[in-house]
Amino acid sequence: MNMSEMGEVVAYLLRYRSAERTPGSGRKRRAAREGQLSERDVCALIDDASDLEREALRDFLAGQGLRLKAFESGDYPGIAPGSRYYALLPDPDLEQPPLYTREPVFEALKLRQESRAELAQWYLQLWLLMHTLLYTRYNRALSDVSRYQEATFATSELLDLLREQLEALRSLGEAAPEASRALLDERGEDLNRRVRAFIELQARAGLLEAPRETPADEGAEASGDIWQQTLLGALESEQVGLHQLGHLQSLAEGRLTDVAPSDAGQVAHEEAGT
Structure with missing residues (x-):
């Protein structure tokens, strides 16, 4: 995952707050739209990222007061077998910048x-x-x-x-x-x-x-x-x-x-x- 792809992943997560490799409850995967990756591509980029790339993504999100958490099918109901659920959450230990207004x-x-x-x-x-x-x-x-x-x-x-x-x-x-x-x-x-x-x-x-x-x-x-x-x-x-x-x-x-x-x-x- 290069810097350009990381930016696209972050842009997707900021818009939808979550992404699933295989959506549960019958929801269809979000398709690509102009200027934005599809949900499938976002999950693939995160899944395939190296340890260094994941660390860079974590640092990038931490700078915005955010944390990306991943959950497997056994963690909570509604996550399909073999799938993975990514959730973008505010990090309670970090201060969010003024960019996130009320x-x-x-x-x-x-x-x-x-x-x-x-x-x-x-x-x-x-x-x-x-x-x-x-x-x-x-x-x-x-x-x-x-x-x-x-x-x-x-x-x-x-x-x-x-x-x-x-x-x-x-x-x-x-x-x-x-x-x-x-x-x-x-x-x-x-x-x-x-x-x-x-x-x-x-x-x-x-x-x-x-x-x-x-x-x-x-x-x-x-x-x-x-x-x-x-x-x-x-x-x-x-x-x-x-x-x-x-x-x-x-x-x-x-x-x-x-x-x-x-x-x-x-x-x-x-x-x-x-």
């Missing part, structure tokens, strides 16, 4: 002229509620990566959970944390738009996908509004649980006002994979 998160959730602090609050609420659906209701810990295939939810479930959360917040009246009151200013279809924008953001980051076994002709609720966690998403959630949940400790203790907007934005950055 702008996509803010732009995705913005409906009017909300401040970044307000948008970070929306992201945190939706991220926590999504994890309630993916983990709490399955009695699943963040470390239960291997159960990612059973973790599904409907868009409507996340929307209903958000409405319940806001009603609970509204019922607190003046006792509601001041930093959270902006969440109560929703109008009309605002909640629906924010939920769909959040899910689309997660899907673009490779953390959610539509279940492969769902027939496309069973209606919108089945094909477009049911979401399953990806292996990449489960790996990243585990990493967040190990290294970044200090940002959310105040939430767990019921002290929402103690969470600084910068902390909320950092979680948004880390979770969106941007």
Whole structure:
């Protein structure tokens, strides 16, 4: 793998965050597109790289605060026999450069002229509620990566959970944390738009996908509004649980006002994979 090929491999990984030698769950390999290698070629280049080339690739990614991890079929379900799954993850021991901004998160959730602090609050609420659906209701810990295939939810479930959360917040009246009151200013279809924008953001980051076994002709609720966690998403959630949940400790203790907007934005950055 020469320097030009390494650049193409990195460009592919930055776009898709993962690559599989033989995709599981019936997914077709991603074909080559203009200016970008195919998934098959990316895996072949990594597989065939010498030790020195692999070290150079690791050093290149480390300079961007990233780490490439490889998993075999026996490591997690969903990886086909004889295949290998490559996942590009933020390295918790390294600082990511300013190149990786939070702008996509803010732009995705913005409906009017909300401040970044307000948008970070929306992201945190939706991220926590999504994890309630993916983990709490399955009695699943963040470390239960291997159960990612059973973790599904409907868009409507996340929307209903958000409405319940806001009603609970509204019922607190003046006792509601001041930093959270902006969440109560929703109008009309605002909640629906924010939920769909959040899910689309997660899907673009490779953390959610539509279940492969769902027939496309069973209606919108089945094909477009049911979401399953990806292996990449489960790996990243585990990493967040190990290294970044200090940002959310105040939430767990019921002290929402103690969470600084910068902390909320950092979680948004880390979770969106941007």
